[in-house]
Amino acid sequence: MPVQIDALDRKILIALQEDASRSLEEIAKHVGSSKTPVWSRIRKMKEAGIIGQQTVLLDAEALGLExxxxxxxxxxxxxxxxxxxxxxxxxxxxxxxxxxxxxxxxxxxxxxxxxxxxxxxxxxxxxxxxxxxxxxxxxxxxxxxxxxxxxxxxxxxx
Missing domain, CATH: 3.30.70.920 (Lrp/AsnC effector binding domain/regulation of amino acid metabolism (RAM) domain)
Incomplete structure (x- = not known):
């Protein structure tokens, strides 16, 4: 069963999908909130399994995997x-x-x-x-x- 998220959760997830390397402060500013509630929501979404492994995207062709x-x-x-x-x-x-x-x-x-x-x-x-x-x-x-x-x-x- 899907976990319920609200509009702020959705904004946080969009910000993380766009660039997960942003600081907590940058994400909070981007979504119009303060750091503590954003951190709390991120933690809860990790615990619920909504947010999984965080990684970096590599360019396969630039690495020769054409x-x-x-x-x-x-x-x-x-x-x-x-x-x-x-x-x-x-x-x-x-x-x-x-x-x-x-x-x-x-x-x-x-x-x-x-x-x-x-x-x-x-x-x-x-x-x-x-x-x-x-x-x-x-x-x-x-x-x-x-x-x-x-x-x-x-x-x-x-």
């Missing part, structure tokens, strides 16, 4: 043991940026970030050597049109 593949996986295996091994394998692979279990013809989709096609093939070969997979289709992203970690907070109910 290839983004979306990997569609079909499996004929649906036993708990296979799923546990598959999920463990995905967790251990740093190239896997996202993994989703799907409804429909495709069982899983992965977002994989690597340097190039050769690096993707190395990832693919390692994956299929660790886990039995029925079918894998890799789609190379030609251009990233939009990517954002920002949630649409305006549509979150109060």
């Amino acid at each position: 290839a983004c593949f979306f990997v569609l996986i079909r499996t004929s295996e649906h036993e708990a043991e296979w799923q546990n091994k598959f999920l463990k394998t995905l967790q251990e692979r740093a190239e896997v940026m996202e993994a989703h279990r799907l409804a429909g013809d495709i069982d899983y989709i992965l977002k994989v970030r690597v340097a190039n096609a050769r690096a993707y093939d190395e990832f693919y070969q390692a994956l299929i050597s660790e886990v039995r997979i029925y079918n894998v289709t890799a789609l190379l992203s030609m251009e990233e049109i939009k990517s954002t970690p920002l949630l649409p907070l305006a549509s979150v109910p109060s």
